[in-house]
Amino acid sequence: MKAIVKVMLKEGVLDPQGEAIRHALGTLGFGGVEGVRQGKVIEIALAGEDREKARAKVEAMCEKLLANTVIERYEIEVE
Amino acid sequence: MKAIVKVMLKEGVLDPQGEAIRHALGTLGFGGVEGVRQGKVIEIALAGEDREKARAKVEAMCEKLLANTVIERYEIEVE
Structure with missing residues (x-):
C-alpha cells in the first residue's frame, strides 16, 4: 500500500x-505568476x-516526525 | 488558477x-515501512x-527551472 503525504507551510x-x-x-x-x-x-x-x-499510522508519523504542525499543514492520501 | 507540480527523484x-x-x-x-x-x-x-x-506554461517552467529532468520526473495538476 502506498501513502502520499503532502506537507506545506501554513498560510501566512x-x-x-x-x-x-x-x-x-x-x-x-x-x-502571470501570482504566487x-x-x-x-x-x-x-x-x-x-x-x-x-x-x-492512522501515517497520521501519527506526520504528528511525530514528518510535519512541524506549528507552521506546517499536511494532507494524507492512501492508495 | 492553481497549478500543483510534484517533482520526485526517478526510480533508481x-x-x-x-x-x-x-x-x-x-x-x-x-x-511495516517498506520504503x-x-x-x-x-x-x-x-x-x-x-x-x-x-x-503548457507550467510544463515549460518544469523543463527550464523546477525539475532536473535527468534525475527527476514531474507531474502537473491544474485546478
Whole structure:
C-alpha cells in the first residue's frame, strides 16, 4: 500500500523557497505568476492491507516526525 | 488558477532524504515501512483562465527551472 503525504507551510508563514522560485520564474520571462508556495511530498510504501489502519499510522508519523504542525499543514492520501 | 507540480527523484536514483526518514520512522517504532521517497511539491497561482495554456506554461517552467529532468520526473495538476 502506498501513502502520499503532502506537507506545506501554513498560510501566512513566510516561504522563502517559494519566493525564490517566483523571482526566478520572472527572471526567465514567465509572466502571470501570482504566487508560489513550495512544500514536501513524501511517498511511503507500507506493508499491510487495511487502509484505515494505514491512514492512522501515517497520521501519527506526520504528528511525530514528518510535519512541524506549528507552521506546517499536511494532507494524507492512501492508495 | 492553481497549478500543483510534484517533482520526485526517478526510480533508481538514490534518495538519501527518503532513506533518512525511513530510518527515523524505524527508530520511532513505526513498523511495516517498506520504503520512503521524498520529493517537492510546488503550488503556483497563475493569472488567466485557459487551463490548457496554463498547463503548457507550467510544463515549460518544469523543463527550464523546477525539475532536473535527468534525475527527476514531474507531474502537473491544474485546478
